[in-house]
Amino acid sequence: MPQAASPSATGAGKTTCEPVPGTPPSTAEGTTRARWPPLSASSALRPAAGKVGGTASFPRPNGRGFVFGRKNMPDLETIRHSAAHVMAEAVLSLFPDAKFGIGPSIEDGFYYDFDLSRPLTPEDLAEIEKRMARIVEAGLPFQRREMAREEARAFFAERGQAYKVELIDDLPDPVVSLYTQGNFTDLCRGPHVANTREIGAFKLLHTAGAYWRGDEHRPMLQRIYGTAFASKDELNAYLYRLEQAALRDHRRLGKELDLFSIEEETGPGLVHWHPKGGVIRETIEDFWRKEHRRRGYEVVYTPHIGRVELWKTSGHWGWYRENMYSPMEVEGQQYMLKPMNCPFHILIYKSRLRSYRELPIRLAELGTVYRYERSGVLHGLLRVRGFTQDDAHIFCRPDQLEDELVRTIDLAQFLMQTFGYEHYDVELSLRDPANIEKYAGSEEGWQHAESALVGALERKSIPYARQEGEAKFYGPAIDIKLRDALGRAWQGPTIQVDFALAERFDIDYVAEDGTHRRPVMVHRALLGSMERFIGGLVEHYAGAFPPWLAPVQVVVLPIADRHTEYADKVAEQLRQRDLRVSVDARRENVNYKIREAQLQKVPYMLIVGDREAAAGTVSLRLRSGENLGSKPLADFADRAASLVASRSMEL
RNA sequence: GCCGACGUAGCUCAGUGGUAGAGCAAGUGUUUCGUAAACACUAGGUCGAGGGUUCGAAUCCCCCCGUCGGCUCCA
Numbered sequence: 001m002p003q004a005a006s007p008s009a010t011g012a013g014k015t016t017c018e019p020v021p022g023t024p025p026s027t028a029e030g031t032t033r034a035r036w037p038p039l040s041a042s043s044a045l046r047p048a049a050g051k052v053g054g055t056a057s058f059p060r061p062n063g064r065g066f067v068f069g070r071k072n073m074p075d076l077e078t079i080r081h082s083a084a085h086v087m088a089e090a091v092l093s094l095f096p097d098a099k100f101g102i103g104p105s106i107e108d109g110f111y112y113d114f115d116l117s118r119p120l121t122p123e124d125l126a127e128i129e130k131r132m133a134r135i136v137e138a139g140l141p142f143q144r145r146e147m148a149r150e151e152a153r154a155f156f157a158e159r160g161q162a163y164k165v166e167l168i169d170d171l172p173d174p175v176v177s178l179y180t181q182g183n184f185t186d187l188c189r190g191p192h193v194a195n196t197r198e199i200g201a202f203k204l205l206h207t208a209g210a211y212w213r214g215d216e217h218r219p220m221l222q223r224i225y226g227t228a229f230a231s232k233d234e235l236n237a238y239l240y241r242l243e244q245a246a247l248r249d250h251r252r253l254g255k256e257l258d259l260f261s262i263e264e265e266t267g268p269g270l271v272h273w274h275p276k277g278g279v280i281r282e283t284i285e286d287f288w289r290k291e292h293r294r295r296g297y298e299v300v301y302t303p304h305i306g307r308v309e310l311w312k313t314s315g316h317w318g319w320y321r322e323n324m325y326s327p328m329e330v331e332g333q334q335y336m337l338k339p340m341n342c343p344f345h346i347l348i349y350k351s352r353l354r355s356y357r358e359l360p361i362r363l364a365e366l367g368t369v370y371r372y373e374r375s376g377v378l379h380g381l382l383r384v385r386g387f388t389q390d391d392a393h394i395f396c397r398p399d400q401l402e403d404e405l406v407r408t409i410d411l412a413q414f415l416m417q418t419f420g421y422e423h424y425d426v427e428l429s430l431r432d433p434a435n436i437e438k439y440a441g442s443e444e445g446w447q448h449a450e451s452a453l454v455g456a457l458e459r460k461s462i463p464y465a466r467q468e469g470e471a472k473f474y475g476p477a478i479d480i481k482l483r484d485a486l487g488r489a490w491q492g493p494t495i496q497v498d499f500a501l502a503e504r505f506d507i508d509y510v511a512e513d514g515t516h517r518r519p520v521m522v523h524r525a526l527l528g529s530m531e532r533f534i535g536g537l538v539e540h541y542a543g544a545f546p547p548w549l550a551p552v553q554v555v556v557l558p559i560a561d562r563h564t565e566y567a568d569k570v571a572e573q574l575r576q577r578d579l580r581v582s583v584d585a586r587r588e589n590v591n592y593k594i595r596e597a598q599l600q601k602v603p604y605m606l607i608v609g610d611r612e613a614a615a616g617t618v619s620l621r622l623r624s625g626e627n628l629g630s631k632p633l634a635d636f637a638d639r640a641a642s643l644v645a646s647r648s649m650e651l
Numbered sequence: 652g653c654c655g656a657c658g659u660a661g662c663u664c665a666g667u668g669g670u671a672g673a674g675c676a677a678g679u680g681u682u683u684c685g686u687a688a689a690c691a692c693u694a695g696g697u698c699g700a701g702g703g704u705u706c707g708a709a710u711c712c713c714c715c716c717g718u719c720g721g722c723u724c725c726a
Binding site: 527557588 | 652653654655656662682683684685686687688689699716717718719720721722723724725726
């Protein structure tokens with residue numbers, strides 16, 4: 001059942017209009033929970049356009065976006081927040097009856113939410129951008145003033161700004177601050193640039209609907225996203241990165257490389273793996289199983305459906321029901337498609353009496369689960385309705401917990417390293433100390449588990465961020481966020497202790513003294529789901545899979561028809577070495593075949609003509625464009641086979 | 652689910668009320684070629700589904716389905 005702890009989207013460290021204390025912010029209130037910026041959940045899972053770039057390349061100031069470094073150099077957050085105000089002013093000039101929500105700076109840009117009389121069109125965006133340019137050009141000063149909250153309330157009420165009034169009503173402060181530039185005055189904590197001219201380069205990116213205060217029961221506002229930088233060059237660099245990210249989009253590459261498809265006739269969020277995607281998945285799964293067995297896991301298979309009573313016992317019928325497919329009735333019994341594998345693994349554990357001597361028991365499964373997701377949230381392979389988790393459940397004694405966690409982290413690190421994820425951030429989700437009654441399990445259990453998690457991380461010398469209050473009700477967890485080749489964050493391995501299920505299924509083991517005791521249960525998914533993981537890999541590699549994963553590892557390109565026979569012989573010999581080889585024997589010129597192989601990102605191209613056929617060699621060209629010239633076939637076969645065997649990232 | 656945009660040939664896209672188009676891919680023929688696109692011809696579409704307006708709908712309207720950008724949620 002591991003579900004990724006969602007990275008909170010709370011705006012720690014963000015400049016925002018929302019909370020508006022009457023005093024200017026102090027740098028001391030900087031974020032404590034994150035060494036990386038808070039990401040919206042969606043950006044963690046799917047680095048979509050607009051969220052790309054991450055902080056790796058755009059360092060943020062600590063805290064609230066105060067001026068730092070050289071004086072008079074406004075930082076990015078201040079620039080962006082100011083740009084949001086300028087955008088609001090432009091919108092006001094176009095829509096005099098506009099009502100304003102909030103307009104914070106965010107990672108990579110800013111947005112502002114508006115309540116408008118009609119939907120925005122692309123032409124509106126262009127017009128708003130034009131008006132913004134005039135405001136920036138005019139060099140209007142930002143003026144701050146303070147007002148008693150009642151006075152400010154009246155000020156906004158008079159202007160029909162109901163959302164601002166609501167914000168003020170939620171503020172505890174007796175005095176609030178307002179910022180004015182040109183014809184636009186906003187409730188805002190600041191800070192802002194001194195003058196609109198300091199905003200530099202900006203661009204509006206897209207519009208979106210957004211519920212007022214993120215609450216689906218409240219009005220839907222129109223949000224405009226934009227970004228701003230101190231200079232035109234930085235803006236262009238950012239836009240270039242967006243283009244690069246779009247080129248890596250796994251949905252685009254999935255089609256171009258013929259890896260998978262999602263068919264309307266089958267239904268949304270249901271993935272068809274094509275032969276080439278299937279090879280990648282099979283290779284990863286084989287590796288996964290082998291590595292798990294090597295580390296003491298036992299692989300199991302469990303059903304895709306189960307009686308509804310099972311889910312009542314597990315509790316999912318209660319708290320997870322809205323994500324489950326409706327029951328199907330068979331012979332008067334109700335069955336559910338499984339959204340989780342854990343109940344089945346527990347039943348395997350429970351199928352006979354267990355001794356303390358056989359713990360830990362590690363049951364692993366590539367288990368396919370189905371979860372109902374609202375239609376608007378589906379996204380390629382990254383958010384689907386049917387997926388295969390690399391799931392495992394560890395049942396152990398309390399005294400074994402920390403060791404098991406260390407072993408699990410080891411395995412996670414090994415996997416990540418194998419796939420070339422070199423950077424990651426670790427979050428430790430703990431109970432909310434102010435609210436301990438809402439959690440399942442005993443006080444001692446929690447304390448033990450939390451200290452085992454901390455102990456494991458410290459034994460591994462892994463830096464982590466403590467996140468109090470982020471734990472699920474059933475147990476504390478470690479979540480690992482991966483950084484891909486573009487520095488974007490992805491949901492990675494998750495390791496969760498569970499106090500609820502062992503209890504609900506009443507599982508136990510016989511201890512040394514003959515008493516029955518409750519084992520500790522750990523859920524863990526290291527790749528997450530095969531769908532999401534491979535979707536992420538496609539983007540991480542930009543479609544250029546390392547040789548061990550490449551669907552076609554070698555393509556042999558005969559120069560003319562008379563070389564086809566030799567090409568087939570070469571291919572056959574390479575297949576004897578377990579390499580995946582194809583021969584492009586079409587009556588096309590070599591350049592054409594090379595181009596095609598290149599676009600398919602095949603690691604190795606072997607060009608064979610008269611010279612090679614006579615000498616028993618192949619002319620090796622790498623996907624990188626490097627032409628290594630003729631070499632004996634056996635040499636190439638050795639090289640390729642050894643790089644594949646070692647799962648090397650090299651060509 | 653909600654807001655907005657979109658859905659035309661296998662793919663990428665043009666076509667805004669008057670007989671459905673291009674490039675690439677595919678098929679056939681010609682070319683037998685040395686490291687990123689040879690040439691010619693041919694075939695290919697109930698313009699996402701259904702309903703409506705109209706003499707006439709890819710085009711306008713309604714309603715479904717799906718995709719995309721977000722909101723929300725998560726593997």
